[in-house]
Amino acid sequence: MIKDITFGQYYPGKSLLHRMDPRMKLVLTFFLIVVLFVSKNFFALCLVSLITLIASLLSSVPQKMMLKSIKPVLIILLFTAALNIFYTKGGATYLEWGKLVITEKGVNTAIFTIIRIVTLVVLSSLLTYTTTPTMLTDGLERLLSPLKILHIKVDTLAMMMTLALRFIPTLIEEIERIMNAQKARGADLETGNLIERAKALIPIFVPLMVSSFRRAYELAFAMTCRCYTGGDGRTRMKQMKLSLRDFICLFVCLAVLAGVILLNIKFGSIFEV
Numbered sequence: 001m002i003k004d005i006t007f008g009q010y011y012p013g014k015s016l017l018h019r020m021d022p023r024m025k026l027v028l029t030f031f032l033i034v035v036l037f038v039s040k041n042f043f044a045l046c047l048v049s050l051i052t053l054i055a056s057l058l059s060s061v062p063q064k065m066m067l068k069s070i071k072p073v074l075i076i077l078l079f080t081a082a083l084n085i086f087y088t089k090g091g092a093t094y095l096e097w098g099k100l101v102i103t104e105k106g107v108n109t110a111i112f113t114i115i116r117i118v119t120l121v122v123l124s125s126l127l128t129y130t131t132t133p134t135m136l137t138d139g140l141e142r143l144l145s146p147l148k149i150l151h152i153k154v155d156t157l158a159m160m161m162t163l164a165l166r167f168i169p170t171l172i173e174e175i176e177r178i179m180n181a182q183k184a185r186g187a188d189l190e191t192g193n194l195i196e197r198a199k200a201l202i203p204i205f206v207p208l209m210v211s212s213f214r215r216a217y218e219l220a221f222a223m224t225c226r227c228y229t230g231g232d233g234r235t236r237m238k239q240m241k242l243s244l245r246d247f248i249c250l251f252v253c254l255a256v257l258a259g260v261i262l263l264n265i266k267f268g269s270i271f272e273v
Helices: 022-038 042-058 063-087 104-129 133-143 145-150 154-184 194-200 202-225 244-267
Strands: 093-097 100-103
Touching (some): 022 104, 022 133, 022 244, 063 104, 093 104, 133 145, 133 154
């Protein structure tokens, strides 16, 4: 399961999404996530999901890699679906067994929530798959530059956020290495009940924390040796510039928002009693 986590990784390519301005990608990703949660019925949700699917296909990122980004949240999906199915009442009753009642509204809400979470994961993954950590840092720094008026160190904030994303794959590899080492020493990490398996993970977290602090120290030392001082007087090898494709994507996202609003007005909400 650990090795299937691909969030935070960059997939090289020359697709439309790869060539978009990172500032526009950040804005549109956040915009579509908001639109996703504004959607109140299946028609509006399917519209956002369709746009996400088209973006996924245009990104040239292998669909197998996309599926891997969804796999780690399967437990969350199943848990959320079970809560909605058994604890949401309304509409026709499909099954009644003691206190457990499955209704039409519960099933609809569970399906709606699953589609929403999957779309959210794919949207977030597309941003990191098609944008290098350097461009993410520059894009975040440019977008947050108005905060400099409040004497907030935007360059440091952007660097921290990007490094956090960058080191997700590294930490995953480290966890995999430590788990393999523990198994080679006879540790049993896969059998027993939930409490026993949780206790078995304690020997993994201790060396992981030590390794993480060591990596953080080495990175800070390397940045200091290279005289890194943040954004003050810093030049960039690649200059960001908005192009026609960025504005076309913005127009498409605005059209999606308009479509979602119209569908919400026409068909209402599935959450209404």
